[in-house]
Amino acid sequence: MQKSNSIRSLVFIALFAxxxxxxSLQQLKITVTPVPITLQTLAxxxxxxxxxxxxxFASIFAVIALTATGLPLIGGKGGLSLLTGYTGGFIFAFPFCAMFISMAVGRIFANENLMRNKALSAIVLFIVFELLSSLLAYIPGIPWMMYVLEMPTDKALAAGFxxxxxxxxAKSAIGVxxxxGLAPQILRIRGKARSTYETNQEAMIIR
Structure with missing residues (x-):
């Protein structure tokens, strides 16, 4: 059973990696500033x-580790020069963003009273996604970009924030x-035991 769970975990880590x-593909990014607009945050x-x-954490960090070996996995580019370049602060923040989002989501989904209130749970999830997927990445991302490009704060914010x-x-709204929409399935993938919330959701569908 433990071996089966380990394989299952590796499959999902690889899937989200x-x-x-x-x-992160080149075709899905828009370059309007030194920092490209991508869908990485949604991932x-x-x-x-x-x-x-x-x-x-592992799913995103695995990509960074493989990119460090030279594989062109982030925007079609790879190597240490990419990871230490002006977008490096954002890239290295992403595994921590994913981890903290997971921790917060686990607490939110465990709160059955909150999850029964769709409007309130949507607001809470949106705030969590905004704070932990985006704003958290700016904390190391902007200063590192300022350092590498020797850019003043106002220009860095205009280019990277x-x-x-x-x-x-928009990406946070999609996440919400x-x-x-997939709360019961998410609980199963995360390996949580069936909760009252999940049971009630299924009962509503049957009715």
């Missing part, structure tokens, strides 16, 4: 949503829709 790679949200904390606010909100 692949998702992060796909959503981070989904990893944190569906996986346990250590697995969420302000243009991303609408997209971050997926979280509420």
């Amino acid at each position: 692949a998702l992060f790679i796909v959503l 981070v949200i989904l990893a944190g949503l569906f996986l346990k904390p250590k697995h969420a 302000y243009p991303f606010i609408p997209g971050d909100a 829709a997926i979280a509420l």
